[in-house]
Amino acid sequence: MTRMIFVNLPVANLAASRRFYEALGFTNNPLFSDDTAACMVWSESINVMLLTHAKWRTFTTRPIAPSTSSEVMLAVSCDSREAVDAMNAAAAANGGTADINPMQDLGFMYNRNVADPDGHIWEAVWMNPTAISAGEHKAPAE
Structure with missing residues (x-):
């Protein structure tokens, strides 16, 4: 199962x-x-x-957290950068808050955070599978 x-x-x-x-x-x-x-x-x-x-x-x-606090950030994968942007726009147009945190673009990974009407934070994220399989996602050695 x-x-x-x-x-x-x-x-x-x-x-x-x-x-x-x-x-x-x-x-x-x-x-x-x-x-x-x-x-x-x-x-x-x-x-x-x-x-x-x-x-x-x-x-x-347990008390329900106020919408101004953060208890968790939930990340969901998207198929493309455009899908991440579409989720962000849909959040803004439907009672949520777009870009509740700064957008992140690391080349191999792109994400934007939205808050739902109750303040729950969702991270829409796209990762380039080619860059990941090639090891481009690793931080440079110091």
């Missing part, structure tokens, strides 16, 4: 968050969605569970 990851995120407005993630390219899995949760699929093995604050509190009594 393929291992999967389900990232659980508390959200203030489930409908707005679902629209945001759909704009980034996630699809909704209705089998695991209702009026308190939405299962958003990135790939066959990566799912994001958007949970209303009330639903979140059924899993933990």
Whole structure:
């Protein structure tokens, strides 16, 4: 069986968050969605569970972090630099914040960070597989 990851995120407005993630390219899995949760699929093995604050509190009594704090940065791979830029633009156009951190372009790797409407940070990253297999991604020796 393929291992999967389900990232659980508390959200203030489930409908707005679902629209945001759909704009980034996630699809909704209705089998695991209702009026308190939405299962958003990135790939066959990566799912994001958007949970209303009330639903979140059924899993933990720990406080929900404010949108101005960072608890984790989640990175997802993209097929091209253009896909990274498209994800960044979609975030800005759909209630998120584009370029929440400075863009990084290392030649073999390109990434931009976005924040969803609740402040959860996502890193859209593209890596050049040719450069990686050729060893160009390694830091120069000092």
